[in-house]
Amino acid sequence: MFDYDSELARYQERLLAAFDIRPGDRVLDVGCGTGRTTRDAARAASSGTTLGIDVSGPMLARARQQAEAEGLHNVDFVQGDAQNHAFVAEHFTLAVSRFGTMFFSDPVVAFTNIGRALSPGARLVQLVWQAADRQEWHTVIREALSGRQASPTPAGGGDPFSLADPEVTAALLTAAGFTAVDVVDVREPVRYGPDAAGARAAVLQLRMAKEWLTDLDAASAERALDRLSVTLDAHDTGDGVWFDSRAWLVSARRR
Template sequence: MTAEAQRGQFDYDAELSRYHPRLLAAMDVRPDDHVLDIGCGSGLTTRAAAESAVSGSALGVDVSAERLAAARRLSEQEGLLNVRFERADAQTHLFPAEGFSLGISRFGTMFFSDPEAAFTNIARALRPGARLVQLVWQDRRHQEWDVVVRRTLATGRTAPDTGGEPFSLADPAAVERLLTGTGFTDVQAIDVREPVYYGPDADAACDAVRSLWLTRHLLAEIGPARAEQALDRLRASLASRQTADGVWFDSRAWIVTARRP
């Protein structure tokens, strides 16, 4: 278990470990790239980019001060001198114009309250010819964790959209319209399917699932009297997915690539 998980934060790096090499291959960072990592979290992808951009640099931005603190600490431990992190909302942050040759994001671009403004701002930060490489979730029906949580904590109602949610970029046609309308071209979506990790056993997986906004909302909706029974059902469902190397859920995503003309 990582230090992040021990502190009670959801461990996205562990969850998405099978997607990491798929994203790195799509990023294809060059030695002289200057990389912008959008929604960088604890900086795993930013640090990987910095390691490849040996004569360039990598900037990771995120709205979470706690995760950025972890990102800085890990970068120092790894001795990376060409990486830095800023607390910033990529939708509104004043990036240096045409300051980056590559934009990347690992599940960090689905939560913008105004996607058009956000991607317009990101396009301004990228140089002509720069690439944008994003990993985003496909529709929720392809995400086993979402299906299981909704089924075991069912209330007959759907959790409301909070103004930016994990599946907002699930439709490739809509994403292509969004990106071409905000300054990008050559938009492509590649189908990728990997399992996601939720912990070494059912108890750890239940703790991880309980930290999700969806779970907290549904538990609050059904009330404390029914919540314990619902959690028992959830724990049993997680136990049924126990393997020799932990609890995994099937999932599908898009690697979306585009170019700033």
């Protein structure tokens, strides 16, 4: 399983500061994965509650194990799709997401459903990726494995860059019943492993890497993997393999 917590550690600090969680908050974490953000929110909402939702059973299993190991009793996890999950209406005082909202098939329906779960005036705070051509991790790995340079990805549901256009994202949130939309440019490096060998193993777990290798014959795949190793070696700082990246920190309020 790819270690997104390690990859996104620099973003985690920025995100937690933006959440501004109060002790009594009731927090919803959308697309929680293995639950790092959910658990951090639970510690901040010490007299409140947190709920993480994700479609991945294996990730949620790890999230529950970690929460138990850390002795957190105000956190829970549910397997489901935030686009249509039957949340308790107007229950949460804050909704958050760390790169978990870009894959909805119908973003307006999804954000409307999340909005119904929020109390009036409650905030939604999320990180989403900027365009593909602004992500070094995407462009150089794609070029290594596929031999093609990355091109800007058009907005649309179902891919990591579907919320890359701030105007489109603001319009989606407004249509879903949110107001006071604010978008902030955030730039942090992402870490793919402790060294080039570890990063290579991590990259090959990613869906995008598997897709780029799928149609290659054996010889072409071997050359692609050699190019990947050279790329990862070049980004090995001695303190991990790092790539540049850019995101939008998007906040809004439910009407």
